[in-house]
Amino acid sequence: MNLDSVIFIDNFPKIDLHGCDRETSRVLVNDFIRDNIKMQNEIIVIVHGIGGGIIRKTVAETLKKNKNVVAFKTFYNNMGATIVKIKLENIKKSGIISNHQIK
Numbered sequence: 001m002n003l004d005s006v007i008f009i010d011n012f013p014k015i016d017l018h019g020c021d022r023e024t025s026r027v028l029v030n031d032f033i034r035d036n037i038k039m040q041n042e043i044i045v046i047v048h049g050i051g052g053g054i055i056r057k058t059v060a061e062t063l064k065k066n067k068n069v070v071a072f073k074t075f076y077n078n079m080g081a082t083i084v085k086i087k088l089e090n091i092k093k094s095g096i097i098s099n100h101q102i103k
Helices: 022-038 054-065
Strands: 014-016 043-047 069-074 081-086
Touching: 014 022, 022 043, 022 054, 022 081, 054 069, 054 081
Parallel strands: 014 043
Antiparallel strands: 043 081, 069 081
16 A cells, blocks of 8 residues: 555554653654554554654654654644554564464
């Protein structure tokens, strides 16, 4: 699925970072990505709010550094949310999912 084809974000897994500081946001985003790889969710939503943009910038920096992120962009209908496409291929090789978890 292409991020440009996402119209509604309510059907995708999401995490809300309102009230979090920068470091907590980094940890939560990376944990959320790892959990969704295990659940085979290719598209996820990160709600960071509009505010001063500190958490949005932190989320963008974290996503750029995460090797499992294929693409991300601010959702065009809601500037307080970022949609993310996660790489699901080769999850067995990466060690994120062990052999006994894949059936």
